[in-house]
Amino acid sequence: MKQNLVLAALSLAIIGLIACQKMLPKTPDNDEILDGPVDGLSNSQNAQFLAGDIAFNDEVFSPEKGLGPYFVATSCGSCHAGDGKGHPFTTLTRFGQSDTTGNKYLQYGAPQLQNRSIPGYAPEQIPAGASSAKFTPPANTGLGFLEALTDAQILSNADPNDNNGDGISGVPNYIAPPSFFTPKWYHQSVGGKYIGRFGKKAAAIDLLHQTVNAYNQDMGITSEYSPYEPGINGIEGIYADNVSEPEVESSNVLNVVFYLRTLKAPVQRNQADAAVIAGKQLFINTGCANCHVQQWTTPFSDIGALSNKTFYPYTDLLLHDMGSDLDDNYTEGVAKTSEWRTPPLWGLGLSKNSQGGKYFLLHDGRATSIDEAIKYHDGEAKKSKDLYNQLSEAEKQNLIKFLESL
Amino acid sequence: MNRTLLFFTLTAFTGTSLAQTDSSLIKRIPADTGKLHMNMDAIYNRPFLQMDKLPVSIGGYLEANSSYSGTDGVSEGLSFRVPRLSVFISSTIKKRIKFLSEIEFEEGGREIGIEFASMDIELHPFFNLRGGVILNPIGAFNQNHDGPKWEFIDRPISATTIIPSTWSNAGFGVFGKYAYNKWVWAYEAYLTNGFDNTIIANDKNRTWLPSSKQNTERFDESFNGVPLVTAKTAIRHRKIGEVGISWMGGIYNKFMEDGLQLDARRRVDLFAIDFNTTISHINTYINGEWVWAMIDVPVTYTQQFGNKQQGGFLDIVQPIIKRKMLGWEKSTLNIAFRTEYADYNVGIFKETGENISDHIIALVPGISFRPSQLTVVRFNYRYHWETDLLGNPSSRTAGIQFGFSTYF
Numbered sequence: 006m007k008q009n010l011v012l013a014a015l016s017l018a019i020i021g022l023i024a025c026q027k028m029l030p031k032t033p034d035n036d037e038i039l040d041g042p043v044d045g046l047s048n049s050q051n052a053q054f055l056a057g058d059i060a061f062n063d064e065v066f067s068p069e070k071g072l073g074p075y076f077v078a079t080s081c082g083s084c085h086a087g088d089g090k091g092h093p094f095t096t097l098t099r100f101g102q103s104d105t106t107g108n109k110y111l112q113y114g115a116p117q118l119q120n121r122s123i124p125g126y127a128p129e130q131i132p133a134g135a136s137s138a139k140f141t142p143p144a145n146t147g148l149g150f151l152e153a154l155t156d157a158q159i160l161s162n163a164d165p166n167d168n169n170g171d172g173i174s175g176v177p178n179y180i181a182p183p184s185f186f187t188p189k190w191y192h193q194s195v196g197g198k199y200i201g202r203f204g205k206k207a208a209a210i211d212l213l214h215q216t217v218n219a220y221n222q223d224m225g226i227t228s229e230y231s232p233y234e235p236g237i238n239g240i241e242g243i244y245a246d247n248v249s250e251p252e253v254e255s256s257n258v259l260n261v262v263f264y265l266r267t268l269k270a271p272v273q274r275n276q277a278d279a280a281v282i283a284g285k286q287l288f289i290n291t292g293c294a295n296c297h298v299q300q301w302t303t304p305f306s307d308i309g310a311l312s313n314k315t316f317y318p319y320t321d322l323l324l325h326d327m328g329s330d331l332d333d334n335y336t337e338g339v340a341k342t343s344e345w346r347t348p349p350l351w352g353l354g355l356s357k358n359s360q361g362g363k364y365f366l367l368h369d370g371r372a373t374s375i376d377e378a379i380k381y382h383d384g385e386a387k388k389s390k391d392l393y394n395q396l397s398e399a400e401k402q403n404l405i406k407f408l409e410s411l
Numbered sequence: 412m413n414r415t416l417l418f419f420t421l422t423a424f425t426g427t428s429l430a431q432t433d434s435s436l437i438k439r440i441p442a443d444t445g446k447l448h449m450n451m452d453a454i455y456n457r458p459f460l461q462m463d464k465l466p467v468s469i470g471g472y473l474e475a476n477s478s479y480s481g482t483d484g485v486s487e488g489l490s491f492r493v494p495r496l497s498v499f500i501s502s503t504i505k506k507r508i509k510f511l512s513e514i515e516f517e518e519g520g521r522e523i524g525i526e527f528a529s530m531d532i533e534l535h536p537f538f539n540l541r542g543g544v545i546l547n548p549i550g551a552f553n554q555n556h557d558g559p560k561w562e563f564i565d566r567p568i569s570a571t572t573i574i575p576s577t578w579s580n581a582g583f584g585v586f587g588k589y590a591y592n593k594w595v596w597a598y599e600a601y602l603t604n605g606f607d608n609t610i611i612a613n614d615k616n617r618t619w620l621p622s623s624k625q626n627t628e629r630f631d632e633s634f635n636g637v638p639l640v641t642a643k644t645a646i647r648h649r650k651i652g653e654v655g656i657s658w659m660g661g662i663y664n665k666f667m668e669d670g671l672q673l674d675a676r677r678r679v680d681l682f683a684i685d686f687n688t689t690i691s692h693i694n695t696y697i698n699g700e701w702v703w704a705m706i707d708v709p710v711t712y713t714q715q716f717g718n719k720q721q722g723g724f725l726d727i728v729q730p731i732i733k734r735k736m737l738g739w740e741k742s743t744l745n746i747a748f749r750t751e752y753a754d755y756n757v758g759i760f761k762e763t764g765e766n767i768s769d770h771i772i773a774l775v776p777g778i779s780f781r782p783s784q785l786t787v788v789r790f791n792y793r794y795h796w797e798t799d800l801l802g803n804p805s806s807r808t809a810g811i812q813f814g815f816s817t818y819f
Contacts, residue, residue: 028792030807032484065616067609079616079715083800092801093762094714122711124608124664125674361765361801 057264089359091142284407328383476814605639652688
């Protein structure tokens with residue numbers, strides 16, 4: 006009898022091995038997570054995506070690998086958990102520019118505050134008199150689609166003089182390009198500057214620009230594109246660490262850029278839900294969609310999976326005056342201090358899964374619910390906010406359910 | 412080259428011994444089960460083989476296992492590994508002078524290290540000197556870690572990632588035991604080399620004490636010239652069980668070099684409590700350990716690296732059959748269950764005042780078969796939840812593990 010028990014136990018073990026696939030946690034649904042590649046990548050592109058994924062999410066910089074000496078975070082993934090929006094823990098602080106004439110505090114380490122430092126060093130401080138603003142890290146998903154758009158497409162929604170009289174006057178932010186920037190066929194130069202697309206103030210022209218700055222300004226990591234440590238008091242290099250430059254290989258930077266270009270767009274959930282359908286109509290009726298433009302189609306792209314694709318980011322990539330409550334008296338490029346780039350709303354409903362279980366919305370995370378974020382809108386968005394406030398409670402819930410489905 | 416030579420020499424020696432196990436020249440010295448042993452005795456309480464009248468005994472153990480696991484639906488497939496092969500050599504130089512070493516080949520020989528190599532001199536049963544490469548007596552697992560003694564394939568996460576078992580260092584110290592009736596009380600105290608900067612300057616993105624294990628120079632010189640102090644006291648009752656309390660602490664960073672101040676002195680301190688007991692009439696074995704770690708992380712660094720950690724495990728092993736099975740005399744079939752926890756960052760975010768997560772919870776049911784007390788065949792199912800720093804939805808990892816571990 007007992008011998009049979011032994012055999013039964015061993016059999017159980019063997020059956021367990023055979024059935025092991027059934028005993029593993031299931032894969033989350035594709036619309037429940039933000040990470041993962043766009044459909045249609047080739048095998049070699051998948052390999053580069055994977056290399057970029059590792060560099061982005063797994064490569065942690067320590068002092069021995071060049072971290073700092075002044076920094077904000079130790080890895081890309083620290084600010085973008087699951088490729089989603091960031092948490093106040095890694096909110097960036099920018100300082101030193103309060104008008105469109107440029108940053109007056111570059112010699113004091115502007116524009117970004119490195120509020121942390123490796124042992125033995127004191128972190129950077131905001132100089133007296135400099136204005137500042139906090140920027141919550143954005144989600145990464147679908148960025149390649151936004152990058153693939155032409156400047157002409159973006160400009161088609163610009164209305165700087167509000168010629169159509171809707172109270173909305175979206176304008177592009179024109180940015181002086183860094184030395185390593187190479188214009189693509191779809192970029193248009195205006196006085197040597199180009200339209201910024203990424204960042205709260207649209208201060209980064211493309212994903213290489215954004216990535217190089219993040220390595221340097223967020224982690225204190227030098228690259229061939231940005232070979233100096235982030236300066237403190239403007240003295241670049243003097244406070245360098247003991248790690249030889251560049252601290253990250255160009256191939257890693259380019260792999261990260263490829264990863265960001267080929268992250269899938271968030272997949273909308275519950276599209277057939279009646280509340281979501283009703284909420285979407287309210288989103289249009291209240292004028293939200295005038296800035297949060299729903300649909301775009303990419304032109305030809307060097308990545309086939311991004312070519313001629315229709316996608317739904319809910320942004321126009323333009324700057325809008327959002328009123329005095331959201332005016333932090335800090336800006337970048339030619340944006341006014343009250344102007345912010347329309348943030349894409351796709352992936353909004355999954356933000357809590359990357360922000361520690363609660364929302365930290367708007368540019369600095371000050372809104373902890375979608376309702377609160379809407380109510381912070383003013384300036385060009387005042388009319389839409391007022392219409393939202395006039396909705397019944399049930400209608401507001403439908404609108405929020407729609408936004409959470411994105 | 413030297414490592415390879417050492418490996419083949421030891422393997423040849425071991426192979427020769429095993430091949431001659433039946434010879435009258437070789438005799439097995441079984442583990443001493445007659446005395447009231449404690450965790451501190453684990454390094455000597457192992458089976459050894461002795462050749463004729465040679466004053467040297469050898470022994471060792473091998474672990475091999477396979478696993479099929481996956482995280483959030485993504486499987487790495489089936490893999491096989493030999494996590495460690497350990498070889499012990501012991502010698503009684505004089506009646507009260509002993510030498511014992513343990514050389515471990517980890518991950519198929521990728522890492523070879525002297526895990527333990529000390530000489531013990533007994534001045535009095537209550538006062539012994541020990542010097543060499545010693546196992547710091549923090550918790551119980553670090554001292555009592557031989558694979559064949561455990562019913563679980565993976566080592567406890569708190570005992571390997573908060574306490575960096577197996578954690579050994581060059582140093583000296585004293586130990587002793589005092590027995591009275593059914594009680595025995597023991598103490599140990601050592602000064603050794605210790606940790607280094609890498610516990611907060613590593614690519615794990617969290618405070619990670621095991622990073623210091625990569626610094627093999629700790630067997631040659633102290634990283635900062637300040638000794639790591641380890642002390643433990645334990646008490647055991649023959650019927651009730653054993654309880655141990657231990658502390659290990661010291662300065663971990665290089666605060667000064669060439670007379671120049673580089674940083675403030677930063678401490679790392681670990682406190683641990685361990686216990687084990689056997690419920691006599693049903694033979695249920697219960698074993699557990701909990702550790703708290705306090706690390707002085709500069710406030711200007713990043714909260715990604717926690718200044719407090721804690722974790723522990725609780726193992727319950729229930730023999731369900733103990734008799735002759737499948738032709739094996741005195742074999743045992745056990746069911747076992749482990750629950751374990753490790754929190755790598757105990758604290759709250761300065762920015763939000765909310766809890767920092769960064770923890771792992773694991774449940775591990777298992778079955779083990781012991782054809783003899785020297786050998787265990789194990790089958791585990793492991794499920795663990797890992798939550799990131801921010802407290803986002805946990806990633807879930809599960810796996811089937813099968814393997815064996817045996818003394819030889």
